[in-house]
Amino acid sequence: MRKTFDIQNLVRENVRGLSPYSSARDEYVSDGSNMVFLDANESPFENGVNRYPDPQQRSLKAMLAEKNGVGTDRLLLGNGSDEVLDLIFRAFCEPKQDNIVTLPPTYGMYKVLAGINDVANREVLLTETFEPDLPGIIKVVDARTKLLFICSPNNPTGNRFSDQQVEELLRTFPGLVIIDEAYIDFSQAKSWAEKLDNYPNLIVTQTLSKAYGMAGIRLGICMASVEIISILNTIKPPYNVNELTQQRAAQRLHRQIEIDDEINLIIAEKDMLSKVLVDVAYVHKVFPSDANFVLAKVDDADFRYRQLLERGIVVRNRSSQPLCENTLRFTVGTVEENRKLLTTLKSLE
Numbered sequence: 001m002r003k004t005f006d007i008q009n010l011v012r013e014n015v016r017g018l019s020p021y022s023s024a025r026d027e028y029v030s031d032g033s034n035m036v037f038l039d040a041n042e043s044p045f046e047n048g049v050n051r052y053p054d055p056q057q058r059s060l061k062a063m064l065a066e067k068n069g070v071g072t073d074r075l076l077l078g079n080g081s082d083e084v085l086d087l088i089f090r091a092f093c094e095p096k097q098d099n100i101v102t103l104p105p106t107y108g109m110y111k112v113l114a115g116i117n118d119v120a121n122r123e124v125l126l127t128e129t130f131e132p133d134l135p136g137i138i139k140v141v142d143a144r145t146k147l148l149f150i151c152s153p154n155n156p157t158g159n160r161f162s163d164q165q166v167e168e169l170l171r172t173f174p175g176l177v178i179i180d181e182a183y184i185d186f187s188q189a190k191s192w193a194e195k196l197d198n199y200p201n202l203i204v205t206q207t208l209s210k211a212y213g214m215a216g217i218r219l220g221i222c223m224a225s226v227e228i229i230s231i232l233n234t235i236k237p238p239y240n241v242n243e244l245t246q247q248r249a250a251q252r253l254h255r256q257i258e259i260d261d262e263i264n265l266i267i268a269e270k271d272m273l274s275k276v277l278v279d280v281a282y283v284h285k286v287f288p289s290d291a292n293f294v295l296a297k298v299d300d301a302d303f304r305y306r307q308l309l310e311r312g313i314v315v316r317n318r319s320s321q322p323l324c325e326n327t328l329r330f331t332v333g334t335v336e337e338n339r340k341l342l343t344t345l346k347s348l349e
């Protein structure tokens with residue numbers, strides 16, 4: 001078991017001493033009164049985007065804080081969750097010295113970001129049933145292990161990890177545990193963000209890119225202790241979430257009923273797709289999914305992938321991933337798109 005956890009022991013030395021860039025919008029925070037703004041070298045001609053955006057995204061954070069039941073001081077927003085993940089690397093991992101642990105087959109960006117930040121990526125494969133290999137993880141950890149990435153529900157396998165296993169990792173892993181919940185809205189499971197008080201080493205990331213239907217605006221959400229958020233705030237680019245993104249995200253978050261309807265439809269279609277896929281002759285296995293996609297093992301993934309392309313359907317061939325030989329990943333589309341997919345799949349010889 002871990003001794004008392006001190007986040008300062010994990011922060012990179014250069015980051016520990018940094019103070020954040022102080023922008024004009026940080027130094028004078030508008031209270032809505034009618035001021036003349038001559039402080040940021042902006043154009044004075046109003047066109048909707050001539051002013052710099054709020055660097056702390058206060059109104060958007062207030063909405064997300066209420067939705068997720070966490071204080072605004074435990075939230076950091078980024079240009080997609082990819083930026084949030086990169087900030088975590090840059091705050092905590094010393095290039096060429098520190099290492100991280102990932103659990104393939106999983107989301108490819110963890111490895112890419114480790115490469116960009118020149119941090120060793122210790123890969124511990126999931127088990128045959130796509131569960132974390134706890135003893136294997138503990139074995140690769142050393143004094144320079146900073147981060148563990150848990151993607152749950154996991155991409156590309158679709159399953160989520162058991163609470164018990166995740167809890168054990170949170171309790172025993174000596175560094176920060178990042179739980180990537182990009183697909184949480186499609187799952188019956190509750191967000192780990194509810195447990196932030198219990199685990200000072202927990203970081204939860206979410207995104208508006210999947211269930212919220214806003215991949216194009218790039219909005220990633222990070223939830224963690226006040227201490228971790230404040231460290232990430234010192235290194236984030238001041239205007240990392242642009243004005244258009246802040247506006248569109250806020251508009252969308254006001255339409256929760258519509259979002260819930262879309263999520264429910266996707267879940268129903270996913271269940272239908274999973275059931276029907278089982279009956280396709282060359283589909284050998286359909287993996288259970290808590291996400292908006294289904295992973296299936298087929299006879300020859302390259303061949304089936306090409307056949308689908310020729311018929312106007314693009315899926316993802318995940319065969320290059322460990323434990324995923326001959327698998328295709330099908331994202332759930334509209335009712336009509338899914339019908340076309342199934343008709344096409346059944347017609348293939």
Ligand SMILES: *Cc1c(COP(=O)(O)O)cnc(C)c1O
Pocket residue numbers: 079080081082083107151155180182206207208209210215218219220
């Ligand atoms: C799609 C996805 C994301 C989303 O990243 P954004 O940068 O927010 O679009 C994050 N994590 C996983 C596992 C994903 O599959």
